[in-house]
Amino acid sequence: MASAKDIKLPADHLAHQVSRSLGLSTSPSAAFHSPPSSFGAPISHGSAISATTKHLKPFATEDVKILLLENVNQTGRDILAGQGYQVEFLKTSLPEDELIEKIRDVHVIGIRSKTKLTARVLKEARNLIVIGCFCIGTNQVDLKYAADHGIAVFNSPFSNSRSVAELVIAEIVALARQLGDRSNEMHNGIWNKVSNKCWEIRGKTLGIIGYGHIGSQLSVLAEAMGMSVIYYDVVNLMAMGTTRQVSTLEDLLHDADFVTCHVPELPETENLIGQQQFEHMKTGSYLINASRGSVVDIPALIQAMRSGKIAGAALDVYPNEPAGNGDYFQNDLNTWCTDLRGLKNIILTPHIGGSTEEAQCAIGIEVSQALVKYVNEGTTLGAVNLPEVGLRSLTMDEPNHARVIYIHQNIPGVLRKVNEILGDHNVDKQMTDSRDDVAYLMADISDVDTVTIKELYERLESLSCTIDLSSLEKTGTLTLLQHE
Ligand SMILES: NC(=O)C1=CN([C@@H]2O[C@H](COP(=O)(O)OP(=O)(O)OC[C@H]3O[C@@H](n4cnc5c(N)ncnc54)[C@H](O)[C@@H]3O)[C@@H](O)[C@H]2O)C=CC1
Numbered sequence: 001m002a003s004a005k006d007i008k009l010p011a012d013h014l015a016h017q018v019s020r021s022l023g024l025s026t027s028p029s030a031a032f033h034s035p036p037s038s039f040g041a042p043i044s045h046g047s048a049i050s051a052t053t054k055h056l057k058p059f060a061t062e063d064v065k066i067l068l069l070e071n072v073n074q075t076g077r078d079i080l081a082g083q084g085y086q087v088e089f090l091k092t093s094l095p096e097d098e099l100i101e102k103i104r105d106v107h108v109i110g111i112r113s114k115t116k117l118t119a120r121v122l123k124e125a126r127n128l129i130v131i132g133c134f135c136i137g138t139n140q141v142d143l144k145y146a147a148d149h150g151i152a153v154f155n156s157p158f159s160n161s162r163s164v165a166e167l168v169i170a171e172i173v174a175l176a177r178q179l180g181d182r183s184n185e186m187h188n189g190i191w192n193k194v195s196n197k198c199w200e201i202r203g204k205t206l207g208i209i210g211y212g213h214i215g216s217q218l219s220v221l222a223e224a225m226g227m228s229v230i231y232y233d234v235v236n237l238m239a240m241g242t243t244r245q246v247s248t249l250e251d252l253l254h255d256a257d258f259v260t261c262h263v264p265e266l267p268e269t270e271n272l273i274g275q276q277q278f279e280h281m282k283t284g285s286y287l288i289n290a291s292r293g294s295v296v297d298i299p300a301l302i303q304a305m306r307s308g309k310i311a312g313a314a315l316d317v318y319p320n321e322p323a324g325n326g327d328y329f330q331n332d333l334n335t336w337c338t339d340l341r342g343l344k345n346i347i348l349t350p351h352i353g354g355s356t357e358e359a360q361c362a363i364g365i366e367v368s369q370a371l372v373k374y375v376n377e378g379t380t381l382g383a384v385n386l387p388e389v390g391l392r393s394l395t396m397d398e399p400n401h402a403r404v405i406y407i408h409q410n411i412p413g414v415l416r417k418v419n420e421i422l423g424d425h426n427v428d429k430q431m432t433d434s435r436d437d438v439a440y441l442m443a444d445i446s447d448v449d450t451v452t453i454k455e456l457y458e459r460l461e462s463l464s465c466t467i468d469l470s471s472l473e474k475t476g477t478l479t480l481l482q483h484e
C-alpha cells in the first residue's frame with residue numbers, strides 16, 4: 001500500500017495508517033499505536049476524531065501529501081487544505097520527468113485533462129492511493145493499471161456538461177454567421193458587411209455524435225432554438241424532446257447541417273471523423289469538436305475545408321495541447337497548426353469547453369469531497385476504476401471500532417480466507433464488490449483494541465492473495481481505520 005516512508009507517526013495515538021505493505025496501495029488508515037517496523041513502509045495519516053462532525057477522521061492528516069496540477073479550482077484546494085492535508089498546488093501540468101519526480105512522494109494527485117498518468121508514471125508512484133480527475137474525461141489515466149495497483153480514480157461526471165453544451169450552441173450560431181471572420185476583420189480595421197452563406201440556425205439539423213451527458217443537454221438547448229436534432233450513439237438511449245436516434249454514423253452525416261462530437265477518447269473513437277466521413281457530410285455543412293483531439297483527423301478536416309465541402313469548423317481540443325497558458329500553439333506541437341490557423345471560418349479555442357466559474361467551482365467541490373471520503377473512510381462511491389463500496393461513517397458513539405479495507409485480486413477463495421480472520425471478531429458490517437480483476441472489501445469490526453488490530457493486520461497481510469512488497473506485482477491492499 002502507499003508507503004510514505006518519511007511520514008512520522010505520532011507515538012501515543014491511534015493512528016490511521018495508509019500502508020502499502022502489500023505491495024500496492026490504497027486507502028487510508030490502519031490503526032496502530034505506532035507502526036511496527038516490520039510493516040514495510042506504512043504511512044500514517046489519521047487524526048483522532050472530529051468532535052464537530054462526530055465522524056471519524058484519521059489523525060495526522062497533515063501527513064497526507066497532495067499534489068494538485070493544472071490550476072484546480074480554489075474550492076477544491078480549500079476543502080483539501082481544510083482537512084489538514086499538505087497541499088501543493090501548481091497552475092500547469094508537468095513534463096513527464098518532473099511529474100515522475102513529484103509523484104513519487106505524494107499520496108493523492110489531482111489533475112485535469114492534460115496530465116497523462118500512464119503506467120510508466122504510475123509505476124513510480126509508490127505512495128499514491130488515489131487520483132482525482134477534476135474534469136469529466138479520464139482517458140488521460142491508465143485506469144486499468146491504477147485499479148490493478150489499488151489506486152482509486154475519481155472524476156466529476158457532469159459538473160461541466162452544461163458549460164460545454166452552451167459553448168457549442170454559441171459556436172453553431174457563430175459558424176452559421178461567420179462571426180469569427182467578421183470580428184477578425186473588424187479588429188484589422190476592415191468593414192465587410194455580407195449575408196452570402198450566412199444562415200439562421202432555426203430549422204437546420206444538428207447531428208450529435210455521442211448522446212451522453214453533454215450530447216443530450218445540448219439537444220435540449222438546440223431544440224429550444226428551433227433546430228431539428230438527430231443523434232448517433234453506440235447504445236440505445238432515450239431521446240430528449242423530439243430528437244431522434246439514427247442507426248448509423250453515415251445516416252447522421254448525410255442529414256446534418258451541423259455535426260458535433262461528444263464521445264470519449266477510446267480506441268474506437270480515434271479519427272472517428274476522417275476523410276471518408278467528410279465525404280458523407282453535406283456540402284456546406286459544419287463540424288464541431290469539443291470532445292477529444294483524437295476524435296477528428298485534422299489534416300482531413302483541413303482538406304475538406306479547403307475543398308469547400310465543410311463551410312466552417314470549431315475545435316476546442318487537439319491531439320497535442322500546450323502545458324499551460326502563454327505556451328505557443330504552433331507546428332512543433334502539431335505539424336498542421338499553421339495550416340489550421342490559416343483557414344477561414346474556423347473557431348479555435350484552447351480547450352475551454354468546461355472552463356466556466358460555475359463548472360470549475362462545482363468540480364472542485366465534487367472531486368475533493370470524493371477524495372476526502374476515500375482518504376478518510378475508504379469509500380469508493382463514484383470511483384471510475386474500482387468497485388463502488390461504502391459503509392456509513394464510523395462515529396464517536398462507536399469506540400474501539402476498526403475499519404478494514406482490503407483490495408485484492410478477484411480470484412476464488414480470497415473472501416473465505418479474509419472472513420476466517422475477521423470471523424474471530426465482531427464484524428458489525430461488511431460490504432464487498434468486484435469489478436473485472438479487482439475486488440474491494442470493507443468491514444467494520446467492533447471491540448478491537450490496538451493489539452487485536454496489529455494482529456489482524458499481520459494475519460491479513462500474510463494471506464497468499466496479498467503480494468510481497470518488494471515484488472510490486474499484483475496485490476492485495478489492506479487498510480485498517482480505527483478511532484479511540
Ligand atoms: N472540451 C471540454 O472542455 C470538455 C470535453 N469533454 C469530453 O466530452 C466527452 C463526452 O462527455 P460526456 O457527454 O459527459 O460523456 P458521456 O459518457 O456522458 O457520453 C458519451 C457518449 O458517447 C457514446 N459513445 C461512446 N463511444 C461511441 C462511439 N464510438 N460512437 C458513438 N457514440 C459513442 C457513449 O455511449 C455515451 O453515450 C468526454 O469524454 C470528454 O472527453 C468533457 C467535458 C469538457
Ligand SMILES: O=C(O)C(=O)COP(=O)(O)O
Nearest residue numbers: 112113114135136137354
Ligand atoms: O472535463 C473534461 O473532460 C475536459 O475536457 C475539461 O478539461 P479541463 O478540466 O479543462 O482540463
